[in-house]
Amino acid sequence: xxxxxxxxxxxxxxxxxxxxxxxxxxxxxxxxxxxxxxxxxxxxxxxxxxxxxxxxxxxxxxxxxxxxxxxxxxxxxxxxxxxxxxxxxxxxxxxxxxxxxxxxxxxxxxxxxxxxxxxxxxxxxxxxxxxxxxxxxxxxxxxxxxxxxxxxxxxxxxxxxxxxxxxxxxxxxxxxxxxxxxxxxxx
Ligand code: AMP
Numbered sequence: 500x501x502x503x504x505x506x507x508x509x510x511x512x513x514x515x516x517x518x519x520x521x522x523x524x525x526x527x528x529x530x531x532x533x534x535x536x537x538x539x540x541x542x543x544x545x546x547x548x549x550x551x552x553x554x555x556x557x558x559x560x561x562x563x564x565x566x567x568x569x570x571x572x573x574x575x576x577x578x579x580x581x582x583x584x585x586x587x588x589x590x591x592x593x594x595x596x597x598x599x600x601x602x603x604x605x606x607x608x609x610x611x612x613x614x615x616x617x618x619x620x621x622x623x624x625x626x627x628x629x630x631x632x633x634x635x636x637x638x639x640x641x642x643x644x645x646x647x648x649x650x651x652x653x654x655x656x657x658x659x660x661x662x663x664x665x666x667x668x669x670x671x672x673x674x675x676x677x678x679x680x681x682x683x684x685x686x
Pocket of ligand 1: 591
C-alpha cells in the first residue's frame with residue numbers, strides 16, 4: 500500500500516505514520532527526517548536545505564524532487580510505503596504519481612489529520628522544549644503553519660477527486676487517533 504499522510508506540522512503524522520507502517524509491514528519515510536539528517540551530516544543537500552528549514556519555508560521543489568525520486572525508486576519501497584511530510588506541493592504530488600506509475604503502482608490512500616490551529620502551536624512549542632528542534636521557534640512555527648495552508652493544504656483537492664482521501668480528527672490520545680487511522684485505511 501502506498502499511503503500519504505497529510506496534515507499540518509504538529510498534527511501527529513510522524514507518530515501515527517510509524518504505528519501504521521509497522522502494522523502494514525512497510526517503511527515509513529519522512530522527508531523532514533531525511534533532510535535533518537542531511538543537515539547534520541553536512542551533505543550538499545543538507546547545505547542547500549538548511550536555511551529554508553530554519554526559516555520554516557519549504558525546501559524548493561528542485562532540491563527535494565531528487566530525494567523523493569530516490570525514496571520511491573528504492574527497493575525498500577517495492578511493496579508500499581507510508582509517506583510522511585511529502586508530497587507537500589502539487590509539483591511533488593505529480594512526481595509521486597509519475598514515480599509510482601513507473602512501479603505499476605499508485606497512491607492508494609491519503610489520510611488527512613484535522614487539528615485546530617492553537618492545538619498545533621501548543622504541541623509544537625512542547626516539542627521544541629523536549630527535542631530542541633531549530634524550526635520549532637515561535638516565528639518558524641507561524642511560518643510553517645502559513646506555508647502548510649498555502650502550499651500543502653491544496654493537495655486535498657488534488658486527491659479528493661480520486662475518492663482516496665480519508666479525513667480524520669487528529670485530536671485525542673495516540674491510541675484513539677491510531678484506531679481512526681486503522682479504520683480509515685482498513686488495516
Ligand atoms: P517536517 O519534519 O516534515 O515538518 O519538515 C521540516 C522541514 O523540512 C519543513 O519545514 C521544510 O523546510 C522541510 N521539508 C520536509 N519535507 C519537505 C518537502 N516534502 N518539501 C519541501 N520541504 C520539506
